[in-house]
Structure formats: structure tokens, C-alpha cells
Amino acid sequence: MAQTGAATLSKGPRFQISKGLMTVLVSTIVLFVLCAVIAPTSVSAGPLGSMVPFASILAIAGLGQMLVIQQAGIDLSVPGAVSLAAVIATAIPDGDNSKLVPALFIAFAAALGTGILNGFLIGFLKLNPIIATLGTNALLYGFVMLISQGIPRSTTPLLMEVVSGISFGIPNSVFFALATLLLIILLLRRSVAGRRFEAIGASPATAATSGLRVRTHQASAYVWAQLLYCLAGVLIAGVISEPNGFMGEAYLLPSVAVVVLGGTSLLGGRGLPTATVLAAVFLSQLDQFVLALGVSFAVRTLVQAAALAIGVAIYTVDWSRVRAVLSRLLSTNSRGQNQASLPSA
Numbered sequence: 355m356a357q358t359g360a361a362t363l364s365k366g367p368r369f370q371i372s373k374g375l376m377t378v379l380v381s382t383i384v385l386f387v388l389c390a391v392i393a394p395t396s397v398s399a400g401p402l403g404s405m406v407p408f409a410s411i412l413a414i415a416g417l418g419q420m421l422v423i424q425q426a427g428i429d430l431s432v433p434g435a436v437s438l439a440a441v442i443a444t445a446i447p448d449g450d451n452s453k454l455v456p457a458l459f460i461a462f463a464a465a466l467g468t469g470i471l472n473g474f475l476i477g478f479l480k481l482n483p484i485i486a487t488l489g490t491n492a493l494l495y496g497f498v499m500l501i502s503q504g505i506p507r508s509t510t511p512l513l514m515e516v517v518s519g520i521s522f523g524i525p526n527s528v529f530f531a532l533a534t535l536l537l538i539i540l541l542l543r544r545s546v547a548g549r550r551f552e553a554i555g556a557s558p559a560t561a562a563t564s565g566l567r568v569r570t571h572q573a574s575a576y577v578w579a580q581l582l583y584c585l586a587g588v589l590i591a592g593v594i595s596e597p598n599g600f601m602g603e604a605y606l607l608p609s610v611a612v613v614v615l616g617g618t619s620l621l622g623g624r625g626l627p628t629a630t631v632l633a634a635v636f637l638s639q640l641d642q643f644v645l646a647l648g649v650s651f652a653v654r655t656l657v658q659a660a661a662l663a664i665g666v667a668i669y670t671v672d673w674s675r676v677r678a679v680l681s682r683l684l685s686t687n688s689r690g691q692n693q694a695s696l697p698s699a
Contacts, residue, residue: 445502
């Protein structure tokens with residue numbers, strides 16, 4: 355009997371879908387249905403073909419932000435990091451394919467140095483992540499202007515072919531995003547360092563008492579994030595023929611929004627990379643949908659902010675408590691109305 359009970363207890367679903375993944379999956383399906391009904395042009399071949407590469411880029415940047423948020427931080431240096439990578443990948447080669455590989459090495463070396471700087475300031479010196487990364491972002495934009503001189507340069511044909519090409523009917527940028535997603539999943543779920551990383555994000559104090567290197571893991575989040583931002587910037591340089599020095603500005607709010615919409619807690623802990631990537635598709639299609647409706651850029655920004663606010667509300671508000679409070683208020687109001695309707699003696 356004991357063996358039977360143990361066997362019964364051990365049985366259970368081997369694969370579970372998180373609340374974040376289920377929420378964003380249903381939301382994405384509903385969004386595409388609405389697009390097909392209200393704005394069919396937003397789901398035609400042309401708009402979808404132009405949306406997918408940028409959704410892939412946003413997914414990669416979002417995965418970088420997710421790693422930082424897992425350590426209860428936030429990275430505001432996304433615009434400068436993405437812009438610097440795009441500028442280095444175009445300004446240094448200046449259309450010469452033979453100079454592309456050295457330029458990419460320089461871009462990733464700069465990202466590595468930036469990540470180490472952020473990690474040291476936040477992980478070891480314990481500076482506020484907002485202040486530290488905001489300062490780093492200003493520093494990165496200084497290098498952007500120094501390298502580009504405010505003049506957009508043409509993308510090399512080789513980079514354009516690799517990033518914007520199509521393989522098996524799918525844009526190559528999608529394969530970059532999927533490979534990044536697979537790498538993050540393997541590191542977080544299948545490695546000892548990844549499990550320690552999530553444990554530290556969930557409770558740094560408990561992890562410290564267990565002997566884990568809290569500051570090292572917290573600093574590593576910013577290093578990995580910068581490398582992913584760099585990859586996103588390089589992909590932008592391969593999608594847009596002449597990227598300017600401010601291409602990264604469009605990825606600060608969305609990179610946070612996709613993480614929140616994917617269900618990763620802003621307080622740190624377990625990350626949801628698959629849901630984050632799917633949220634990038636949702637947010638990119640939402641932008642495409644709003645664009646198809648002919649609204650202004652300001653309204654599109656407000657829609658992104660609203661999506662972020664809704665995501666925060668879904669996963670942080672205790673809705674059972676809200677329902678209980680509303681029920682009490684309604685019952686109190688109902689009793690008051692009943693007493694007021696009783697005839698006086």
C-alpha cells in the first residue's frame with residue numbers, strides 16, 4: 355500500500371503551462387482574430403512580413419531585460435546599447451563586407467565592457483539600478499555620436515543578406531530569436547548556474563545564507579543583457595539599410611512591457627522566456643494593428659504604456675481581495691437601501 359501511495363503521489367503532469375504563457379497566448383490569438391475582423395490589412399502577407407523581424411529583435415532585447423528583472427533590477431541602458439551596436443555594425447564597415455566581422459567583434463566587446471560596468475556598479479557597489487543604467491545609457495549615447503558623427507551609414511550587403519534573408523520560407527531574424535530563446539532556456543532550466551541564478555533572484559538573503567555568490571550572479575545578469583542588446587542592435591543594422599543613432603529609443607518601454615506581459619515578476623525570481631518571446635509577438639502585432647487604424651505615433655506609445663500597465667495589474671494585483679472588497683461594498687450598499695425602504699413606525 356505504501357508503495358502504491360508513493361507511486362500515486364509521484365504521478366502528475368510532466369509539462370505545465372505557466373499562467374503568464376497561457377495569458378499571453380490567449381491574448382495573442384484574440385488579437386490576431388480582432389486584426390482579421392477589424393483591420394484585415396494588418397494580417398496580410400506584407401505587414402506580417404515586416405512585423406516579424408522587428409518582433410524577433412524585440413524578443414531578443416526583452417530576453418535581456420528579463421534576465422535583469424529576474425534579479426529585481428531594471429536596465430535603462432537598452433536604447434544606448436542597441437543604438438551603439440547598430441552604429442558600430444554600420445559605421446565601421448561603411449558598406450565593406452571585409453570589415454564586418456571585425457566590427458561585430460568590436461560591438462560585442464563594447465557590450466561586454468558595458469555589462470561588466472553595469473554589473474560592477476549594481477552588483478558590487480549596490481548602486482540603484484535606475485540611476486546606474488541611466489548614467490550608462492548617457493555614456494553609450496556619447497560613443498554613438500562619437501562614432502557616427504550623426505551621419506547614418508549603409509548596412510553591408512553581407513549583413514543585410516544574413517539578417518534579412520529568408521530560409522525555408524521564414525525570415526532569418528526568427529532563427530536568431532529562436533536560437534537565443536533556446537540558449538536562455540537551457541541556461542536557466544538545465545544548468546546549475548541557471549537554477550542558482552533564479553534562486554538568488556527569488557530571495558537574495560536566503561541564497562546568501564546558503565553560500566551562493568549573490569553579487570556575482572546579479573552582476574552577470576547585466577553582462578548577459580548587454581550581449582543580447584548588442585545582438586538586437588546588429589539585427590537592426592541588418593534589417594534597416596541605414597540605421598540612425600537613435601534606433602534603440604523604440605526598445606526601452608517595449609523591452610520592459612514584454613517581460614511584464616510574459617508574467618515575469620518585477621520583484622525577481624523565476625523568468626518566463628517563452629512567454630516573453632510570445633509577448634514580443636503580441637506587442638509588435640498590437641503596434642501593427644494600431645498603425646493600420648491610422649492613429650498617430652503618440653497614441654501608439656500610449657497603447658504600449660497601457661499594455662504595460664495592464665500586464666502589471668494582471669500579475670501583481672490580488673484580484674481575489676479586490677472581489678472580496680467589492681462584494682462587501684455591494685452588500686453594505688444593498689442593506690442600506692433595504693433599510694431606507696422600510697416604512698417608519
